[in-house]
Amino acid sequence: DTVLKNESISLFGQIDWRFADRWALDLGVRRSEDSQEYTRLAIPGPPPPGCFPCTTDLESSETTGRLGVKFFVNDDVMLYATGSRGYKAGGINLDPRLPNYHPETNEVMELGWKTTLADGRLRLNGAAFYSEYDGIQLSSLTAVGTPPILLPNTLNAAPAEIIGVELE
Numbered sequence: 001d002t003v004l005k006n007e008s009i010s011l012f013g014q015i016d017w018r019f020a021d022r023w024a025l026d027l028g029v030r031r032s033e034d035s036q037e038y039t040r041l042a043i044p045g046p047p048p049p050g051c052f053p054c055t056t057d058l059e060s061s062e063t064t065g066r067l068g069v070k071f072f073v074n075d076d077v078m079l080y081a082t083g084s085r086g087y088k089a090g091g092i093n094l095d096p097r098l099p100n101y102h103p104e105t106n107e108v109m110e111l112g113w114k115t116t117l118a119d120g121r122l123r124l125n126g127a128a129f130y131s132e133y134d135g136i137q138l139s140s141l142t143a144v145g146t147p148p149i150l151l152p153n154t155l156n157a158a159p160a161e162i163i164g165v166e167l168e
Contacts, residue, residue, distance in 0.1 A: 003039040008032065008089065014066075026068040026082075033061040034089035043095055045145035054096035060103045062087035076116045083109050088137060091154060097144050098153045104135045124168075131162040 014028035037057040040047075047054055068082035086106040093100065112127030135156040142153035 005037040008034045022072045024070040028066040030064050032087055035059045036092050038092045040096060044149050048097055051096055056092045056096055058090055058092050058100050060090040062103060078114045081111050093153055095144055095151050101137055101154045102135050102156050104137045107132045126167045128165045133160045136160055
């Protein structure tokens with residue numbers, strides 16, 4: 001048996017400002033605050049010393065944002081550039097013998113275009129992007145206890161970069 005208490009509170013705002021005939025600016029900000037408390041009344045195998053019931057709590061918070069600029073070539077073609085930062089809260093693994101995991105963050109830069117062609121019958125969009133991840137949350141099976149039992153375990157992986165293009 002487990003008693004789970006999760007609370008996530010976010011506040012988000014975005015402003016889109018067309019500051020000239022062909023130019024626009026987008027600005028967005030989000031504040032996220034997350035808390036978790038897990039109380040385990042039963043776990044597979046014997047609990048760690050001094051742990052019954054086993055209660056673990058964790059808090060994480062982050063302010064993230066987005067900044068973008070758009071250039072309207074004409075009514076059918078728009079070019080854009082954006083930079084943003086994303087966040088996923090850290091968490092608690094269900095078995096108290098496994099460590100908590102930290103938040104995951106992602107910073108992204110993107111350049112692209114959006115078009116409407118052939119009198120509105122065709123849309124052609126494309127982008128190039130670069131993403132930098134820190135603390136990617138991955139799940140794996142981990143041997144826990146004696147005799148060992150394979151249990152799901154979320155952990156933070158090494159930083160990663162992704163570079164790509166897309167065409168739709």
